[in-house]
Amino acid sequence: MKKILLFTGALLLVVAALYQCKTKGAATASATDAAEKAYVAPGTYDEFYNFVSGGFNGNISVYGLPSGRLLRIIPAFSVFPENGYGYSEETKAMLNTSYGWLPWDDQHHISISETDGLQDARWLFGNANNTPRIARVDLSTFRTVEILEIPNAGGNHSSPFITENTEYVVAGTRFSIPMEEKDVAIDSYKENFKGTLSFVSVDPQSGRMKLAFQVLMPGMDFDLARGGRGPSKDWMFFSCYNSEQANTLLEVNASQNDKDFITAINWRKAEEYMKAGKGRRSTSRYAHNTYSEETHSATTTWETEVLTLDPTELKDFVYLMPCPKSPHGCDVDPTGKYIAASGKLAAVIPVFSFDKMLKAIEDRAFDGEYNGLPVLKYDAVLHGEVQKPGLGPLHTEFDANGNAYTSMFVSSEIVKWNVESLEVLDRVPTYYSIGHLCVPGGDTKKPWGKYVIAYNKITKDRFLPTGPELTQSAQLYDISGDKMKLILDFPTIGEPHYANAVPADMIKDKSVKIYKLEENQHPYVAKGEKETKVTRQGNQVHVYMTAIRSHLTPDNIEGVKLGDDVYFHVTNLEQDWDIPHGFTIRGSKTSEILVMPGETQTLYWKAEQLGVVPFYCTDFCSALHQEMQGYIRVSPAGSNVPLKYGTGDDMVQ
Amino acid sequence: MKSGQALEGRNLPATHPLTFDSFSPDFHHIFFCFKTSRAGFDSFSLAFFVFPMARRAYDSDHKLAVMCRPKLAVFKLFIQLKFCCMKACYAALYVLLLFTLAACGGSDATAEGESAPAPQTPEEKMLAEGKGIGEIKFVELKTPLEAERIDRGKAIYDMKCAACHKLDDKKFVGPGWQDVTKTRKPEWIMNMITNVDVMLERDEEAQKLLQLCLTRMPNQNVSIGDARDVLEFMRSNDGEE
Numbered sequence: 001m002k003k004i005l006l007f008t009g010a011l012l013l014v015v016a017a018l019y020q021c022k023t024k025g026a027a028t029a030s031a032t033d034a035a036e037k038a039y040v041a042p043g044t045y046d047e048f049y050n051f052v053s054g055g056f057n058g059n060i061s062v063y064g065l066p067s068g069r070l071l072r073i074i075p076a077f078s079v080f081p082e083n084g085y086g087y088s089e090e091t092k093a094m095l096n097t098s099y100g101w102l103p104w105d106d107q108h109h110i111s112i113s114e115t116d117g118l119q120d121a122r123w124l125f126g127n128a129n130n131t132p133r134i135a136r137v138d139l140s141t142f143r144t145v146e147i148l149e150i151p152n153a154g155g156n157h158s159s160p161f162i163t164e165n166t167e168y169v170v171a172g173t174r175f176s177i178p179m180e181e182k183d184v185a186i187d188s189y190k191e192n193f194k195g196t197l198s199f200v201s202v203d204p205q206s207g208r209m210k211l212a213f214q215v216l217m218p219g220m221d222f223d224l225a226r227g228g229r230g231p232s233k234d235w236m237f238f239s240c241y242n243s244e245q246a247n248t249l250l251e252v253n254a255s256q257n258d259k260d261f262i263t264a265i266n267w268r269k270a271e272e273y274m275k276a277g278k279g280r281r282s283t284s285r286y287a288h289n290t291y292s293e294e295t296h297s298a299t300t301t302w303e304t305e306v307l308t309l310d311p312t313e314l315k316d317f318v319y320l321m322p323c324p325k326s327p328h329g330c331d332v333d334p335t336g337k338y339i340a341a342s343g344k345l346a347a348v349i350p351v352f353s354f355d356k357m358l359k360a361i362e363d364r365a366f367d368g369e370y371n372g373l374p375v376l377k378y379d380a381v382l383h384g385e386v387q388k389p390g391l392g393p394l395h396t397e398f399d400a401n402g403n404a405y406t407s408m409f410v411s412s413e414i415v416k417w418n419v420e421s422l423e424v425l426d427r428v429p430t431y432y433s434i435g436h437l438c439v440p441g442g443d444t445k446k447p448w449g450k451y452v453i454a455y456n457k458i459t460k461d462r463f464l465p466t467g468p469e470l471t472q473s474a475q476l477y478d479i480s481g482d483k484m485k486l487i488l489d490f491p492t493i494g495e496p497h498y499a500n501a502v503p504a505d506m507i508k509d510k511s512v513k514i515y516k517l518e519e520n521q522h523p524y525v526a527k528g529e530k531e532t533k534v535t536r537q538g539n540q541v542h543v544y545m546t547a548i549r550s551h552l553t554p555d556n557i558e559g560v561k562l563g564d565d566v567y568f569h570v571t572n573l574e575q576d577w578d579i580p581h582g583f584t585i586r587g588s589k590t591s592e593i594l595v596m597p598g599e600t601q602t603l604y605w606k607a608e609q610l611g612v613v614p615f616y617c618t619d620f621c622s623a624l625h626q627e628m629q630g631y632i633r634v635s636p637a638g639s640n641v642p643l644k645y646g647t648g649d650d651m652v653q
Numbered sequence: 654m655k656s657g658q659a660l661e662g663r664n665l666p667a668t669h670p671l672t673f674d675s676f677s678p679d680f681h682h683i684f685f686c687f688k689t690s691r692a693g694f695d696s697f698s699l700a701f702f703v704f705p706m707a708r709r710a711y712d713s714d715h716k717l718a719v720m721c722r723p724k725l726a727v728f729k730l731f732i733q734l735k736f737c738c739m740k741a742c743y744a745a746l747y748v749l750l751l752f753t754l755a756a757c758g759g760s761d762a763t764a765e766g767e768s769a770p771a772p773q774t775p776e777e778k779m780l781a782e783g784k785g786i787g788e789i790k791f792v793e794l795k796t797p798l799e800a801e802r803i804d805r806g807k808a809i810y811d812m813k814c815a816a817c818h819k820l821d822d823k824k825f826v827g828p829g830w831q832d833v834t835k836t837r838k839p840e841w842i843m844n845m846i847t848n849v850d851v852m853l854e855r856d857e858e859a860q861k862l863l864q865l866c867l868t869r870m871p872n873q874n875v876s877i878g879d880a881r882d883v884l885e886f887m888r889s890n891d892g893e894e
Contacts, residue, residue, distance in 0.1 A: 514874060517812055528812035548816040549868055551826070573816055575874035623867055648825075 037478055038488035040067040045508070048440050048501040050453065051110050051124055052474070054078075055495030058105045060126050060137065065440070065451060065501055066476055068490025076135040076144045077105035077128045081591030085144075088593045089567065089602035090522075093298035096287045097131055097149050106130045109160060109224075109498040112139075113207075117164045117229040117336075117445035121506040123207050125160035125169050132156035134171055134200060136207055138293075139502075141512045145291045148209045151284035151306055152179060152196045158225040162202075164233040164445075168212065168267060171198040172222035172238050179216075180282075189247040193219030196308075197238060199267060208290070213274050213307040215265060215318065218371035219245050221254070222263075224329055224395075229445050230336030232354040234268035237339050239323065239330035243370065255345060259322040259378065261370070262330055262341050264357060269317040270309055279309040294521040296599050312372035319361060320370055321352055322378040329395035333404065333419050334445050338383055340404055340419075342393035349393050349406060351422060353383035384422045389415045394435060395498075397442030399449040399479060405442075407434040407454065414454060414477065416484060428484040430475055433457040439479070440501035448503060452477045452484065455496040462489055472496060513577040515598035522600035524569035529553045533652070534645040541566045543645075547581035547595060548573040549622040551647055552615075555630030559643030562636055564607045568615070571600040582618030585632070592618045607634040776855075784840035786855050787848030788877060792839040798889055805879070806886030813873040814883070820890050827866055834891045839884055845870070846880040 040046050046064025049071075054061055058078030062071045079086030079095070086095050086103060095102050105128035113123040124137040132150035137143065150156055154175030162169045176195040178184050184192045195217040200209045221242040228235040243260045246253030273279060284306045291298040311318035325343035332339050339352040359365075360380040367377045392410030399405070403425065406415050412433050416426040436455045440448040454475040463471050471491035478485045517527055526532045526544040532553045533544045541564050546553045552570075560566060570583045574597040584592040585605050593601040607613075617628035635641040644653045776786055784790070810818075817826035833842065837858075845852050845859060849870050852859040863869060875883065 516874070529816045530811045546816060549826070549871060551816070553816065573813065574871055575813060576872040579871065622869070 034478075034485065034487040038066045038068065038476060040064065040069070045504055048448075048451075048503055049507055050438070050440075050499060050501045051112065052455070052492060052499040053110050053126065053497045054107045054493065055472075055497055056106050057494030058107050058128070059494065060107060060110060060124070061493055061496075062142070063474075063490070063492070064504075065453070066488065068474065068476060068488050070493065072142055073493070074124075074137055074142050074144065076126050076137065076147070077102075077107055077133065079103045079591075082594070084591050084593035084601060084603070087590035087603075089604055090297040090600075091291070093300045094144060094147055094289045094291060096289055096300040097133065098151070098285050098287055099131055102131055104130075105133065107494075107497075108157060110500060111160050111162045111169065111443075112500050112502055113166045113202075114162060114444060115165055117233070119441055119444055119502055119506065120166075121502045123166075123202075125162065127156050127159035127171065129155055129157055129174070132159075132171060132173065134160045134169060134209065136202075136209060138207075139507055140510050141293065143291065143293075145293070146207070146209060147287075147289045148200060148211065149286040149288070149303075150198050150200075150211070151286040152214060152308075153177075153198065154195075158197075158222045158238050161225040161227055161236070163227040163236065163267065164229045166202050166204070168199045168201055168227075168236075169209065170225050170227075170236055170238075171200060172225055173197070174221055174223065176217075176219035176221065180284075186247050189219055190245045193245070193247075195220050195222055195240075197222065197236075197263070197265065199236075199270065209288075211286075211303065211306065213270060213279060213309050215270065216308050216310045217263065217318075218373070220261075221250075223327065226330050226332045226339070226443065228332055228336050228354065229334070232332065232336040234266055235354075236265045236267050237330050237332065238263040238265070239327040239341060241326040241328075255326060259324055260326055260343075261320040261375070262323045262327060262339065262352065264319045264321060266317040270314075273309055273314050273317070274307060278314055279307045282306050282308060292521075293515065294519060296515070296520065296522045296601065318373055319357070320373055320375045321357065321381050322367065322375060323350055323352075324348065329393070329406075331396040331398075331404075331443070333398050334400065334447060335419075336445070338419055340396040340406070342396060342406060344392055344394065344409070346393070348385035348387055349389050349396070349417075350385050351383040351419070352381050356383065357381045386415075386417050386422045386424065389417065389424060390427065395437055397437055397439040397452065398447055399439055399442070400447045401449070405437060405439060405452050405479070405484075407437045409433055409435065409457070414452060414484060416479075426483050428477060428486060430454040430456055431462050431473075431489070432460060436496070436498045438499040438501060440503070443500065448501070450478070450480055451501075452479050453499065453501070455492070455499060457495075459491075463491055513597075514575055515596060517571075517573065517575060517598045520571070520598055520600060522569070522571070524567070524602065525600045526569070526571045528573065529647070532645075534559075534643055536643055539564050541643075543568045545570045545583075546573050547571070547583065547617060547628070549579070550617075550624035550628045552583075552617065552628060552630050553647040554645035554652075555647045556651065557631070557645045558633040558635075559641050559645075560607050560632055560634050561639065562607055562610055562634055564634075566605045566607055566632070568603045568605065569600055570595050570603070572597050574598070579621060580619050581621055581628070583615065584618050585615035586613050594619060607632075610634050610636060779840070780856060783838050783858070785838075785844035785848075785852055785859070787844030787851060789840045789843040789847065789880075792843060792881070792884070794839060794888070797894055798885055802882045802885035803889045806882035806884070806889075809875065809879050809883050810886055813875060817868075817870075824866065826868055827870060828862060830887055830890055832891055834884070834888050834893070842884055842887065843877065843880045846873075846875050846883060847877055 046067050048065040050063040050065045052061045059076050060074040075085035085091045107126050108129045109127050111125045112119045121139050126135045132153040134148050135144050136146040138145045150171045153173035154177040156171045157174035158172030160169045173195050176193040178192045179194050197215040199212050201212040220240045223239045225238040241260045242254035244254050244256050283304050286303050288301045288303045323341045325345040327341045328344045329342040337354050341350050360376045365377045365380040367375045390408035390411040390413050392408055394407045394409050396404050396406045402419050404417050404419050412430050413427050417424045434454045435457050438453045456473050459470050459473040472495050474490050474492050476488040478487050526546045529546050532546050535542045572581045572595040580594050580596050582592050582594050593603045595601045612631050612633045615630050646652050819825045819829045822829045822831040849872050
């Protein structure tokens with residue numbers, strides 16, 4: 001009997017093993033399913049790069065999708081002590097503005113460069129919302145290589161949206177202001193305040209930006225923008241609110257009108273006016289900062305010229321389309337035929353037809369004027385309204401199958417609807433209060449689709465609590481089927497606003513691995529230890545230093561005097577991928593510098609105390625990284641200690 | 654075996670530690686661990702399944718190591734099974750259980766027998782001849798030395814090599830270069846310069862140097878043409894004319 005029992009037991013064990021095997025994953029099908037979709041095995045790559053605006057951290061973060069792993073932070077408008085951006089002598093100039101050197105900004109939106117309405121992923125543009133600027137990031141180095149300040153603007157929110165071939169990147173002011181910084185009474189808004197919509201041209205080869213012209217608009221708040229594509233490629237659309245022209249308590253006073261506007265600008269026509277020498281030229285001082293990968297240094301050029309086009313004088317290139325209740329998002333679908341506008345306070349999502357707009361312009365179907373600008377008839381330009389979409393529609397992205405995805409801030413959900421039929425197809429909750437959303441390539445002619453990512457404003461109970469200040473978050477939904485499915489929550493840094501995603505294959509293979517030493521044109525480069533030296537010019541001491549695993553040359557420096565300004569120009573002699581060296585010195589009042597292979601970066605340090613001061617490599621570079629260190633001796637101002645330096649036995653005097 | 658496969662394509666250090674992997678999440682209490690070799694992942698077999706042993710790992714060169722931590726109940730059942738007289742049935746079930754486990758988790762793993770020694774590949778032949786491994790199969794040396802090459806080689810040496818290699822016979826970070834052209838074949842030198850990561854992985858002489866210096870020689874992104882110039886400079890440094 002016992003044996004039978006045992007045998008039965010053993011048999012059961014086998015059956016149980018088989019059963020477990022068969023039903024593996026089935027019991028928790030949905031969770032496992034979601035986990036599998038977001039799972040990227042250790043050692044393998046993600047499918048997409050997700051470029052996410054950093055909001056109040058001022059920089060741009062890069063995540064992998066579908067894993068949600070943070071890959072990199074690209075410093076743009078805020079200093080980044082982690083690698084010395086904004087602190088090193090080479091990068092300081094990137095943060096110059098007409099208001100002085102600014103260590104911070106608020107980064108809201110990004111655009112990936114396009115050719116023929118499709119991502120070419122050469123550059124990424126980002127806006128600075130507070131002190132108006134546009135940054136250009138080179139996607140082969142993931143570095144900010146250019147920042148252009150936008151003059152005559154109160155804040156740069158409707159930016160940096162681009163035209164179909166990246167001919168222009170736009171910068172629409174959020175806050176209208178008195179032009180030429182006039183000292184006027186704030187309540188003279190209606191009389192004195194103007195808004196500018198700037199068109200910045202982008203050189204198709206170098207990417208270099210230039211402020212081409214500014215369209216002078218009535219005082220309002222300009223919110224978001226989108227370039228047309230296909231049939232509408234010559235147009236740019238801006239949403240605007242505060243057509244009431246309120247200057248105080250906008251929460252109430254800018255919500256009075258039943259309709260605000262979508263401003264449609266025929267930029268091609270504006271360009272013709274510019275080329276014909278029309279418009280008014282004026283002077284305004286603004287910073288244009290560029291970073292050279294040859295000299296590894298940024299320089300500021302002070303621009304002065306501004307061309308203003310006034311649409312009340314130069315006719316027929318600006319039209320206003322009435323849009324219900326303080327529109328926010330203003331998004332053009334992949335066909336370029338429809339513009340979805342989201343009235344934050346509206347109960348519907350109006351969708352405008354580009355064809356109808358052209359016809360209404362041709363038929364002069366105007367509903368009067370607003371400050372001298374023609375207002376088109378709402379019914380004449382409307383494709384239709386999405387009924388009962390949800391509460392608080394903000395932004396819309398598109399897939400390649402004719403569907404739109406709109407974020408609903410108040411009702412915390414994403415609503416999927418069909419662009420042609422305007423029928424709501426699906427809705428999923430977000431956790432919580434979604435702001436922007438992103439479908440990979442969702443702002444192009446051919447969206448990559450597959451996912452929609454929600455960037456939420458509130459996370460509350462979704463992650464472990466970390467005191468009063470909580471992580472921000474994103475949520476990844478699979479949209480490959482009829483129904484949207486939540487597959488991943490991932491925390492984000494800063495406060496993400498707009499984002500986009502690019503297939504990994506478009507970027508990863510062109511990623512720069514090293515800077516070639518031979519091509520280094522830095523004025524203080526040491527191409528090899530033979531070129532290392534220490535020179536003195538008055539109170540300035542320049543150290544031409546090299547770093548290679550695992551020593552710095554020179555690592556002993558004497559003859560520095562109290563009060564000297566010491567510049568450590570560190571050249572990383574390595575020529576292999578992923579071997580940066582870092583450098584810092586005790587009492588550094590800036591940050592460390594991280595020096596990539598073949599690059600030169602400079603740390604400034606003032607000798608303010610007598611003594612022998614250690615410096616070292618901050619990036620764990622090799623087995624003997626802890627040995628990568630040195631000393632600098634600071635002697636009294638009048639002392640006769642000679643300048644002497646070297647590594648090992650080769651001290652030079 | 655996903656993580657194992659992921660590791661396979663990567664450059665594992667010569668002294669890679671044991672890699673642990675489980676058959677499937679469902680059998681989380683049974684762990685199998687495998688020794689990896691430099692060439693990649695060893696094939697595994699279920700030839701022995703040492704059940705009652707709490708921990709036992711074989712760290713021999715190529716053999717399977719097994720670690721088991723069965724749940725207590727299962728363990729007891731098997732202890733009892735041991736005394737079961739229905740040996741045939743028991744053995745059959747045992748095999749069946751093993752088979753089930755193997756089929757369940759190890760579906761994508763195939764057992765590989767010890768392969769017979771293959772004939773020497775061209776790479777192995779080069780290694781055996783002391784030419785190293787890489788694109789440089791044959792270098793033609795000319796005398797007298799080419800002065801232009803020496804100058805170019807010296808410039809590259811100053812920029813990319815001198816930080817670690819001195820020109821005398823003293824070791825600094827790396828070995829001094831004196832007499833290097835007399836002790837190494839020119840092909841070996843140029844492969845070491847242009848293909849250092851693979852050399853450090855496959856070439857015994859290169860590995861000996863790593864053990865001596867303890868700092869991996871960096872890939873300094875020197876082209877084959879530039880490496881040839883450096884070689885000419887080394888010959889000049891060794892007194893050739």
